[in-house]
Amino acid sequence: MTTSTEENYLKSIYHLSVGHPNPVLTSEIADSLTTSSASVTDMLKKLSEKNLIEYERYKGVRITRKGERVALSIIRRHRLWEVFLTDVLKFRWDEVHEMAEELEHVSSDELVSRLDAFLGYPKVDPHGDPIPDTNGKLFPSGSLSLAEAQTAQKYQVSGVSDHSAGFLQFLQKKGLMPGVLFSVKEIDEFDKSMYLLFEDNSGTFISHEIAKNILMKLYVNS
Amino acid sequence: MTTSTEENYLKSIYHLSVGHPNPVLTSEIADSLTTSSASVTDMLKKLSEKNLIEYERYKGVRITRKGERVALSIIRRHRLWEVFLTDVLKFRWDEVHEMAEELEHVSSDELVSRLDAFLGYPKVDPHGDPIPDTNGKLFPSGSLSLAEAQTAQKYQVSGVSDHSAGFLQFLQKKGLMPGVLFSVKEIDEFDKSMYLLFEDNSGTFISHEIAKNILMKLYVNS
DNA sequence: ATAATATTTTAGAGTAATCTAAATTAATTA
């Protein structure tokens, strides 16, 4: 039905769409897939023909419900495989993306659903991104940026908005992985840098630029 | 380096080669991959160019050491994924082949080696076929056909030579899976059909045609 | 509003894999 290439395009278009009401531009897709605009135009015609996107030349592209369903199913597979790679095969969170990029195209639905069950129906992937359910429903995590954190509050790291291997390795080193509890001891009023305090009373210093790419939630004792 | 298609061709050529000293014929490859002879000829030229096979037109094809190494690495991946699918995700042995056929092309070597470790370094796949090691070494199982079984001997099912889903389901029903112990109660002198006796004193009847496609080993108490 | 610039599309071509039909070569039969 859909080729791996079509799936990658749909995923890219979906990710570029979410939270942006305007149509996605040809050049944005080309950038995100590191391919030429000419190739993108060809593919847009093909996806449009299959009613997976709405495409008007020179006007950009909007994903349809049908296209979104395909995109979410690939995203589900991608994130479930990432959980498998970290939790079961013990890969680091900065190593799993490339492998999941291949595994997500393995076509069996039954395989995905058994994998989901084996992993214990995880809600988020190793980067804190939510895993769509079988019906393509995605529950928003309600996270906010660490840059918005206040002192005298307890927070929990819930994800990242920069997924690059370098950034992930940096956070690993700092101990800022999803799940980790912390409070903000001090915020510098000039450059907005922060000193974070962990549960064990150790701490770490992070710049505002870094903080912007870390997601967190207010932590409430259960 | 090698595309999925090239890998499938090499695997097919390898399987058709093993135990047959004569070169593999174009038509045999076409049959085994259900493709046209014209397509096979094209691919043979390409694989020959890459020194993965030795090809002389009209004379058939022989796999090189280099080609064999690639084939064995794909076979290793295929069989390890099959173990994962049966042992971990609890698929039946007749369901796993098609999925493994896709998973075997996922390229990460580190993934394969972690999977191997997670599975406990299995020696054989769910169908009793041996799993090549990292260096592409394949230890022959030393199995023989159930058709050669004698009465008053204790045997263990060790594999199959027919891998079709129908045959596997049939054996499942009969309780003749790899690992099962049995002895032969009776062999009909006219049609060579057999009555097999299991450990729990239950038994089953099988024709000579079926027996030929079941592999076994003499069982010695440890 | 016109010109300059940026973006997008089209044109034309290439690679990988596939097919059918025709031509070639090999094997079998008479």
Add this chain to the structure above:
DNA sequence: TAATTAATTTAGATTACTCTAAAATATTAT
């Protein structure tokens, strides 16, 4: 040995995806 049959290869097309360069359209600046 010659004719017939079978197997294999070549020729010519097709589909999916990609590229560069040129043409078309849209946006921005003067």
